[in-house]
Amino acid sequence: MSVPDWLRTVVAVAVYWTAIALGGSVLLADPTSPLVAVPVVGGGAIVAHAARTDRLVEIGYAVGTMWLAVLAVSVGTGVVDLVAAPEGEIAPLAGYPGAAALGTVGLFAVLVVAYAAFVRRSVRRSASDPG
Template identity: 80%
Template sequence: MFVPDSLRTAVAVAVYWAAIALGGSVLLSDPTSPLVAVPVLGGGAVVAHAARADRLVELGYAVGTMWIAVLALSIGTGVVDIVAPPDGEIAPLADYPGVAAIGTFGLVAVLVAAYAAFLRRSAERGTAE
C-alpha cells in the first residue's frame, strides 16, 4: 500500500509532538499549569525544525532519550522512597512546585541536547562517507 510521504511526515510529527508534550509534562501535578507551555512549545519548535530539515530520525532518537530520562527520574524517585524514607512516605515530586519547574525545563533541555547531539553525529557520518 502506497502512503504519501507528506502523510507519513504528518503522522510522525503528531506522534513525536504528543510524546514530547506528555513526557515533558510528567512532573506537573496540575495539567492546567502554565508550565505545560514549556514542553508543548519547546517540543513544537524542535519538531518543526526536524520536519523542515527532514531530520525526523534524529528527532525520534532524541524523544527516546528524553523518555529514558523520564524513566531514570521515576526509578530514582522510587529508590529514594524505598532506601531513605523520612518519617513516612515522601510526597510525589510533582507536589513541589520548584522541582516540577526544574524537572520540566530539564526534560526539555535533555530533548534539545539529545537532538543537537544526534544532528551532529548524523552530520559527521554524512561527511565521513
C-alpha cells in the same frame, strides 16, 4: 499500497510532538500549569524544525532519550522514597513546585541536547560517507 511521504511526515510529527508534550509534563501535578508551555510549545518548535530540515529520525532518537530520562527520574524518585522514608511516604516529586519546574525544564533540556547531538552525528556521518 504505499503511503505518501507527506502523510508519513504528518503522522511522525504528531506522534513525536505528543510524546514530547506528555513526557515533558509528566512531573507537573497541575496539567494547567503555565510550565506545560515548555514541552508543548518548545516541543512543537523542535519537531517543526526536524520536519523542515528532514531530521525526523534524529528527533525520534532524541524523544527516546528524553523518555529514558523520564524513566530514570521515576526510578530514582522511587528509590529515594523507599530509602529515605521506609516507614512512611514522601510526597511525590511533582508535589514540590520547584522540583516540578526544574524537572520539566530539565527534561526539555535533555531533549534539546540529545537532538543537537544526534543531528551533529548525522551530519558527521554524511560528510564522511564517500557515496
